[in-house]
Amino acid sequence: MSGKPKLTYFNGRGRMESIRWLLAAAGVEFEEAFVETREQYLKLIKDGYLLFDQLPLVEMDGLKLVQTKAILNYIAGKYNLHGKDLKERAQIDMYVEGTMDLMGMILMYPFSTPEQKEKQLASIIEKATTRYFPVYEKALKQHGQEFLVGGCFSWADVQLLEAILMVEEKKADVLAAFPQLQAFKARTSNVPTIKKFMQAGSQRKPSPGDAYVATVLKVLMSD
Incomplete structure (x- = not known):
């Protein structure tokens, strides 16, 4: 073992992408097995x-970690990205749950039928702009601080930036009515570790296409 965390998942975003984002934001190199x-x-x-x-x-750390939230909680705690006390942690968790709800809808979108997709896309944009953002x-x-909780x-x-970028892939001008989020996106995109992850050639995965969907269904669906 190299000592780097090893991530095992499909060669695409799915539920692993937020884990990739968080490790990258923490400056942690990782290996992948697809x-x-x-x-x-x-x-x-x-x-x-x-x-x-x-x-x-x-x-990682001698553990075989499963369940997305448990993995993310462990990484956030290990690399001091989970607030300085219990109150901040509760605030962070609430904000994270919101972005997870929004991203969950987007994760399921590629698996929808063509007939469902138009309605689902409209629902994603509507909920992003009226409920979450x-x-x-x-x-x-x-x-009036740069970040969501405690000024740190x-x-x-990390999750909010990921969610913003995912929704922007569906509607490029989705932040038009949200100047604070526009500024937040610019700030967080320039955090050095995140900026590196957003560059071409990183382990960040592209928006899922038909090949990814087919692989997931082939692996998970029994004959």
């Missing part, structure tokens, strides 16, 4: 790597 066949997936289960028979899997816009405006860069900021 599951491409059902046989590989079943072997991971047989060998005891997947506690609940689910991906993603992250191996106004919360973050108000928070940044009220406390945290897991919540």
Whole structure:
């Protein structure tokens, strides 16, 4: 072992992408192993790597970590991205849950039928602009600080930037009515570790296409 965290997932975004973002933001290099066949997936289960028979899997610090939120919580805690006390941690968790809800809708979008996609896209944009983004816009405006919680860069900021970029892929001008979020996006995109992750050639994954969807369905769906 090289000592680097090892991430096992499909060769695409899915639920692993937020983990990639958080490790990258913390400046942590990681290795990846891609599951491409059902046989590989079943072997991971047989060998005891997947506690609940689910991906993603992250191996670090001698642990076999599964369940996305548990993995993200561990990384955020380890690299001081989870606030300085219990109150800040609660605030960060609330903001993170919001972005996870929004991103969850986007993660499912590629798996929808062509007939469903137009309605789902409209729902994503509507909820982003009326339910989720106004919360973050108000928070940044009220406390007048650069980041969401405690004036310090945290897991919540990483997730919010990721969510913003995901929605912008669906509607480029989605931040038109949110000046605080526009400024936040510019600031966080220039955090050196994040700027590096956003550059071409990084381990950041592209928006999922048909090949990714086909692989996921092939691996997870039994005959």
